[in-house]
């Protein structure tokens with residue numbers, strides 16, 4: 267019954283990576299863990315096409331599921347594999363591979379994946395200098411001020427693309443993933459809307475359309491309530507403008523293979 271509440275909250279634990287220099291955008295281990303426990307059984311296979319620091323692999327190991335992750339950046343793949351080593355008997359096998367998410371289909375047979383849980387880059391959201399506009403006064407010029415926290419300049423990196431090209435590419439990637447999924451296999455995508463050059467970009471709408479267009483069915487829209495993770499926020503926009511803090515929530519879009 268508790269899981270029927272569509273607003274979820276998570277806390278980071280010690281093993282979570284919070285240093286943006288190691289990886290700029292990780293989700294807490296508790297997030298993939300909840301999805302894994304809801305949608306799969308022990309011994310089943312999970313994939314994360316944008317595995318980053320390997321959070322999904324750790325959650326899979328904790329719950330005894332097999333998992334395969336992909337990332338373009340060798341450095342992240344190495345980190346992911348380090349975090350799940352040594353491999354343990356009876357806890358499944360977890361592995362990260364350095365490759366484009368477009369090629370996931372080259373590694374797997376059809377109809378064997380129970381869950382695809384992932385947080386793709388939020389289009390080109392990180393591809394700009396951080397101005398910390400939501401932080402007050404002197405605190406604004408923290409150690410990340412004016413930093414660009416982009417994953418890479420690789421043109422295959424979804425984080426380099428504007429939202430339309432991004433959605434199109436994400437669609438192609440999930441078109442390749444659909445045949446790998448079992449019937450009614452689940453897919454959870456973490457995404458957020460954001461501001462870009464003064465315009466609100468409803469990225470979750472683009473993503474829903476792209477994923478549906480290749481044959482997945484949208485099942486649930488879940489809100490990840492991040493208010494417990496927002497700190498040192500100032501008031502901005504007031505009194506001439508009304509701007510909500512993008513960081514207060516994100517979407518978890520739940521699909522399945524019909």
Ligand SMILES: C[S@@+](CC[C@H](N)C(=O)[O-])C[C@H]1O[C@@H](n2cnc3c(N)ncnc32)[C@H](O)[C@@H]1O
Pocket residue numbers: 289291292293294315316317318319320321322336337338339342365366367368384385386387388417418422423424425
């Ligand atoms: C939001 S991060 C994922 C973070 C991950 N959930 C974690 O907790 O560490 C997105 C990742 O996608 C990777 N990426 C971007 N484009 C990619 C592509 N075409 N194929 C595979 N990985 C890609 C980036 O290198 C980045 O690590």
